[in-house]
Amino acid sequence: MNINDNLKDHILDSIAEGVFTVDKNFRINFFNKAAENITGHNREEVTGKFCKHIFRSEFCFYDCPIATVLQANKNLLDFESTIHTKDGTSRPIKLNAAVLYNEKKEPTGGIVTFRDISELAAIKKSLHKETQFQGMIGQSKQMLGIYELIQEIADSNAPVLIQGESGTGKELIANAIQKISSRKNNPYIKINCSVLPSNLLASELFGHVKGAFPDAIKDRAGRFELADKGTLFLDEVAEMPLQMQIQLLRVLQEGTYERVGESITRYSNVRIIAATNINIDEALKNGKFREDLYYRLNVIPIYVPPLRERREDIIPLIQHFLTKFSLFYKKDITEIEESAIDYLINYPWPGNIRELENVLEYSFVRTTNKNRIESSKLPNSILSFKPQIKENDNLKNFPSASQSKTEMLMLLEKHRWNKSAAAKELGIGRTTLWRKIKQLGIAVE
Amino acid sequence: MSEMLGNQYFMARNYPAAQKELEEVHFNDPSNKSIIKKLIICYTQTGKVKEAINLFNKLINEDIDFIIDTHPQLDDCPCPELIEKIESRGDVVEKSCDYYLVLGIVWLYCDIKKSYDYFKISKEMDPENKQIDMALEIIENHLHYQN
Numbered sequence: 001m002n003i004n005d006n007l008k009d010h011i012l013d014s015i016a017e018g019v020f021t022v023d024k025n026f027r028i029n030f031f032n033k034a035a036e037n038i039t040g041h042n043r044e045e046v047t048g049k050f051c052k053h054i055f056r057s058e059f060c061f062y063d064c065p066i067a068t069v070l071q072a073n074k075n076l077l078d079f080e081s082t083i084h085t086k087d088g089t090s091r092p093i094k095l096n097a098a099v100l101y102n103e104k105k106e107p108t109g110g111i112v113t114f115r116d117i118s119e120l121a122a123i124k125k126s127l128h129k130e131t132q133f134q135g136m137i138g139q140s141k142q143m144l145g146i147y148e149l150i151q152e153i154a155d156s157n158a159p160v161l162i163q164g165e166s167g168t169g170k171e172l173i174a175n176a177i178q179k180i181s182s183r184k185n186n187p188y189i190k191i192n193c194s195v196l197p198s199n200l201l202a203s204e205l206f207g208h209v210k211g212a213f214p215d216a217i218k219d220r221a222g223r224f225e226l227a228d229k230g231t232l233f234l235d236e237v238a239e240m241p242l243q244m245q246i247q248l249l250r251v252l253q254e255g256t257y258e259r260v261g262e263s264i265t266r267y268s269n270v271r272i273i274a275a276t277n278i279n280i281d282e283a284l285k286n287g288k289f290r291e292d293l294y295y296r297l298n299v300i301p302i303y304v305p306p307l308r309e310r311r312e313d314i315i316p317l318i319q320h321f322l323t324k325f326s327l328f329y330k331k332d333i334t335e336i337e338e339s340a341i342d343y344l345i346n347y348p349w350p351g352n353i354r355e356l357e358n359v360l361e362y363s364f365v366r367t368t369n370k371n372r373i374e375s376s377k378l379p380n381s382i383l384s385f386k387p388q389i390k391e392n393d394n395l396k397n398f399p400s401a402s403q404s405k406t407e408m409l410m411l412l413e414k415h416r417w418n419k420s421a422a423a424k425e426l427g428i429g430r431t432t433l434w435r436k437i438k439q440l441g442i443a444v445e
Numbered sequence: 446m447s448e449m450l451g452n453q454y455f456m457a458r459n460y461p462a463a464q465k466e467l468e469e470v471h472f473n474d475p476s477n478k479s480i481i482k483k484l485i486i487c488y489t490q491t492g493k494v495k496e497a498i499n500l501f502n503k504l505i506n507e508d509i510d511f512i513i514d515t516h517p518q519l520d521d522c523p524c525p526e527l528i529e530k531i532e533s534r535g536d537v538v539e540k541s542c543d544y545y546l547v548l549g550i551v552w553l554y555c556d557i558k559k560s561y562d563y564f565k566i567s568k569e570m571d572p573e574n575k576q577i578d579m580a581l582e583i584i585e586n587h588l589h590y591q592n
Binding site: 024025026050052053060061062064066067070071099106107108109110 | 447448449450452453454456457458479518521
């Protein structure tokens with residue numbers, strides 16, 4: 001199909017993302033309508049000008065996306081940057097970049113697509129302010145201990161191993177360490193070790209030289225090189241192939257590595273933060289994870305407890321997610337029915353915070369014409385869960401049905417109808433208290 | 446090796462990195478005047494004054510207007526800022542022949558008369574330097590035809 005230039009321009013003008021292309025001298029030669037809207041510049045005034053004179057971002061000097069693509073020989077996706085609009089205001093954007101080649105495979109230009117994420121950034125900022133520590137939510141004793149530990153160890157260069165079930169927020173912990181460390185202004189590179197086979201992972205981590213394997217058409221830097229003087233986050237490290245574990249161990253022990261297909265030894269100045277959600281003891285016993293590597297990585301161990309072991313964090317998390325969805329979906333739903341809270345508190349959350357977020361989003365989306373989420377809007381998996389209620393000794397103190405309605409009312413009054421506080425005084429769970437209130441015929445909202 | 450990457454480094458004023466990329470491009474395409482024009486500036490900023498004057502003479506001998514017609518803004522020429530930096534440095538460093546030679550080179554991108562004046566000073570400091578003679582001769586001829 002041969003599409004003429006007018007049609008191409010028309011198509012590019014009809015999309016919501018800003019698009020511009022540059023020639024090999026970085027002069028703009030195409031600028032679509034959305035780019036005009038986002039930047040405030042019109043096509044005529046930018047065509048033929050250097051992109052750095054239009055976008056006036058520090059990234060043009062230190063982190064040009066097209067230069068990054070040229071260096072890494074790999075397209076850039078979802079890269080966050082900032083530009084200055086025509087009126088001088090700074091605007092956060094998310095961009096993708098690629099290089100255009102001629103038939104001789106020589107770079108002849110570049111294409112950048114970008115979208116304005118000001119609104120998203122404002123939401124993130126406002127949500128971040130509400131978080132307890134560097135984007136993390138939770139005031140449980142366990143989480144407060146983790147925040148303290150992060151502050152203590154952030155500036156060290158020692159490797160960190162974060163363990164915890166899936167969905168507990170291990171990556172947020174890694175981000176927090178990086179963000180407050182002395183390496184915060186240097187590269188922060190992430191890689192999931194479980195998704196690549198051994199041969200590709202070696203190339204990803206250490207880079208390769210041209211001809212090292214059939215697809216190696218150019219030299220390419222690996223993640224260790226890209227993360228130089230910075231931080232490398234190795235997610236799902238225990239699922240790394242055994243062969244790679246040996247190579248990683250060498251980098252940790254000696255601080256050196258070679259690109260695949262090259263004999264030049266390179267030096268690594270990278271702080272490693274690793275994470276795993278598997279049972280390490282079992283992996284060590286089964287020989288799936290090398291003991292020597294484990295001890296090298298586990299210099300600073302951080303264990304993130306599952307949500308079911310810190311149920312006091314559930315309510316702050318619910319509040320956080322409701323605020324987030326209210327902003328994202330532009331719906332004023334900031335409350336949740338008490339009985340719905342009970343369901344959420346008693347559920348064991350095998351998928352942890354990620355599962356809680358999904359459940360709340362599901363219920364949020366289903367809630368229409370009301371400003372509170374009702375329990376009927378929760379997913380069936382939550383509603384059908386039957387907690388095993390253990391009546392503990394404290395229940396002996398609970399007033400009997402014959403004499404207790406007044407006492408219960410007094411107790412609730414004392415705690416200003418805060419059922420969590422009342423339940424705490426009685427030493428019972430909120431659900432049990434809720435059941436008792438109903439049994440006593442006390443009308444509650 | 447990539448001309449485009451060299452151009453970006455040059456645009457970002459990362460002269461050592463730009464020099465490395467552009468040198469390779471120049472090796473494969475020695476007649477590319479745009480590359481030579483940038484490479485000359487890179488050499489003046491990385492202390493390779495000899496390489497700078499060699500290339501400079503080669504280019505002005507072939508097409509002096511290619512440098513003279515440079516527009517600071519439209520061509521993103523770094524020379525005005527470089528001149529300011531070098532001349533202010535002159536208060537604290539020894540003003541050697543290379544110092545005036547570099548100024549002679551970079552001034553040609555902005556003002557031919559200033560460039561000529563600086564080459565004259567460098568000539569006084571190193572009368573035997575053939576490269577300076579050659580640069581002065583070409584510039585003099587050009588000024589003569591201009592008048």
